[in-house]
Amino acid sequence: MRLLHTSDWHLGRAFHRVNMLGAQAEFIGHLVAAVREHAVDAVVVSGDVYDRAVPPLAAVELFDDALHRLADLGVPTVMISGNHDSARRLGVGAGLIGRAGIHLRTEPAASGTPVVLADEHGDVAFYGLPYLEPALVKEEFGVEKAGHEAVLAAAMERVRADLATRARGTRSVVLAHAFVTGGEASDSERDITVGGVAAVPAGVFDGVDYTALGHLHGCQTITERVRYSGSPLAYSFSEADHRKSMWLVDLDAHGAVTAERVDCPVPRPLARMRGRLEDLLADPALTRHEDAWVEATLTDAVRPADPMARLTERFPHTLSLVFEPERAPDDPDVSYARRLAGRSDQEIAEDFVAHVRGAGPDEREQAVLRDAFDAVRADEAVREVAR
Numbered sequence: 584m585r586l587l588h589t590s591d592w593h594l595g596r597a598f599h600r601v602n603m604l605g606a607q608a609e610f611i612g613h614l615v616a617a618v619r620e621h622a623v624d625a626v627v628v629s630g631d632v633y634d635r636a637v638p639p640l641a642a643v644e645l646f647d648d649a650l651h652r653l654a655d656l657g658v659p660t661v662m663i664s665g666n667h668d669s670a671r672r673l674g675v676g677a678g679l680i681g682r683a684g685i686h687l688r689t690e691p692a693a694s695g696t697p698v699v700l701a702d703e704h705g706d707v708a709f710y711g712l713p714y715l716e717p718a719l720v721k722e723e724f725g726v727e728k729a730g731h732e733a734v735l736a737a738a739m740e741r742v743r744a745d746l747a748t749r750a751r752g753t754r755s756v757v758l759a760h761a762f763v764t765g766g767e768a769s770d771s772e773r774d775i776t777v778g779g780v781a782a783v784p785a786g787v788f789d790g791v792d793y794t795a796l797g798h799l800h801g802c803q804t805i806t807e808r809v810r811y812s813g814s815p816l817a818y819s820f821s822e823a824d825h826r827k828s829m830w831l832v833d834l835d836a837h838g839a840v841t842a843e844r845v846d847c848p849v850p851r852p853l854a855r856m857r858g859r860l861e862d863l864l865a866d867p868a869l870t871r872h873e874d875a876w877v878e879a880t881l882t883d884a885v886r887p888a889d890p891m892a893r894l895t896e897r898f899p900h901t902l903s904l905v906f907e908p909e910r911a912p913d914d915p916d917v918s919y920a921r922r923l924a925g926r927s928d929q930e931i932a933e934d935f936v937a938h939v940r941g942a943g944p945d946e947r948e949q950a951v952l953r954d955a956f957d958a959v960r961a962d963e964a965v966r967e968v969a970r
Contacts, residue, residue, distance in 0.1 A: 584702045586756065587618060587845070588830040590629035590797030591814035593667065595642030598818060598876070599902035604641055606850035610815045611649045614829070617845050618658055621831055625700055625707075626658060629797030629812065630665025630714055630760035632673060654683040661698050664689040664713040665760040665797055666773055688758070689713050691720045695741030697755075704836035707754045710742045710791075714760040714798075718957070729957070732783040735761060743790050754838045755791040763787075766799045766811060771819035785809045792838035795830075802828050808840055815847040820878040820903060823853040851876050851900065857907075860887045864897055878903040884910075928956055 594607055618626060633642060653660045662685070664670040674689030681687070686698045688711025697708035715738060717729035724737035739757070746755055762768070764782040785805045788794040794809040800822055802813035812830050817823070828844040835841075854872035856863055857880040863869065877898045881890060886906060894901045926934075932952050937943040944952060 584624045584700070584704075584707050584754070584834045585622060586793070586795070586830075586832040586834065587614070587621070587623045587626045588629070588795040588810065588812045588832055589614065589626070589815060590760075590795070590812045591631040591665070591800055592628070593631055593634040593814060593816075593818060594645055595638040596634035596818055598816075601876070601902065603816060603850075604645060606816055606848075607642075608645055608648075609848050609850070611645065611652065613848050614649075614815075615652045615656065617829065617831075618653075618656055621845070623658055623831070624702060625709070626653060626660040627709070627756065627758050627795045628660065628662040629758045629795045630663045631667045631797055631814075632662060632665070633668050635667060636669035636672065650680065650683075650685055654685055657684065659684045659686065659698070659700055661686045661688065661709045661711055661758060663687075663711040663758045663760060663797070666714040666716070668714070670713055686711070691715055691723050691738070694738040695745045697742075697745065705752055705754070706750065707756060707834065708746060708749060709756045709758065710745075712738050712742075712757060712759040731761060732787065735759065735783050735787050739787055739790075746790070752837075754834050755793075756834070757788055757791045757794045758797070759788070759794060760797045762798055763796060763805050763809065763811075765805045766796075766803060767801055769800045769819055769825075770821040771800055771814075771817075772798060792834055793832060793840050795832075801825050802830070802844065804842075807842075810842065816850070817853055820853055820855050820876075823855050823878075854878070854898075856880070857882060859883045860890055860893065864893065869898075873898055875900060877901040878905065880905040880907050882907055882909045884908050929953060932956075 592607065597603055632646060664673045670689040674687050677687040677689065691713060694710065694712050697710045700707050700709065715734045717731055717734050720734050721729045724734050726733040726737055742757060746753065762782045764784050788809055792808060796809065796811045799811045800814040800818060801811065803811045810830055813825065813827065815827055817825060817827065827847040827849065829847065830842050831845050832840060832842045852875040854875040855878045856869060856872065860881055860883055863879060877900060879894055879901055881904070891901065891904050929952060933944050933949065
């Protein structure tokens with residue numbers, strides 16, 4: 584069976600104030616064409632269909648168009664909700680839509696109930712694990728302490744239990760939306776850290792033939808059987824070096840996996856440049872970026888006059904301007920920025936406690952801080968669901 588694995592469409596999202604709906608519509612057209620061209624048997628969409636719980640009307644209309652076009656192909660599609668989606672909104676009408684071959688899986692309780700498709704070699708069971716916010720689903724899965732690994736492991740127990748009841752030789756595919764250990768993040772994913780831990784081990788998905796992941800925006804292989812498709816479009820300048828694509832996955836009669844990438848259309852290349860303003864304006868090596876969306880980091884010791892106006896004369900699609908003046912290594916601003924770089928909210932809070940009282944938090948105080956951050960994230964998740 585041949586699958587086309589995609590995720591993280593983020594319909595309705597802008598890129599530094601640039602409306603991306605046109606590019607997103609172009610991607611949907613490309614997706615439909617790829618299904619035809621490569622004789623795809625099933626499409627899997629691993630969450631974050633929308634960019635927010637209550638998407639703009641234009642994004643809803645584009646999703647509606649995508650559903651109709653996929654249904655018209657007569658090729659089954661399985662979708663799950665991601666952490667950006669409102670699972671309840673995305674799942675409205677799932678029963679009726681399912682009759683057209685578009686299977687929306689947004690209910691955590693149904694994680695162990697597959698969509699079963701067949702080819703000449705027998706059945707393939709598709710299990711949709713929507714984004715599982717630990718604080719909201721821990722009772723459903725009977726776990727004592729909310730955590731991503733615990734709830735995903737419990738959901739996978741249901742998958743394996745169902746799979747064990749099926750005919751010998753039934754192949755299996757899991758769709759999941761999570762941060763799996765070994766994955767490389769970018770700046771455009773929303774933090775899903777719980778209990779100070781965001782990542783879950785890939786071993787959670789052992790026992791199934793293919794795991795189609797969503798959440799991280801770079802296309803990547805965690806193992807041969809566990810992969811991220813990444814987002815079809817770049818949503819931050821940290822993705823400037825990404826090759827945006829989908830996975831074309833073949834499952835043979837015995838569940839062996841082969842996969843190749845299908846490139847997505849690029850509306851405009853991204854470029855990140857760094858240096859003093861006059862150097863950026865004069866450097867002939869930067870000519871290739873004159874038609875790109877540009878993020879420029881200026882290192883002038885003194886902020887130059889009218890930097891954006893001057894940059895856009897040469898790079899008319901400059902979208903982001905960052906100031907990082909060159910400073911001596913012992914400058915207080917430099918050391919402070921270095922202390923913050925790459926640190927989690929928990930680590931920054933612990934550093935603040937140490938700065939204020941001269942000693943960092945003990946284990947009990949670390950737990951209090953961790954619980955406080957988790958409570959804030961859980962409250963945000965509840966408010967997203969209630970919208």
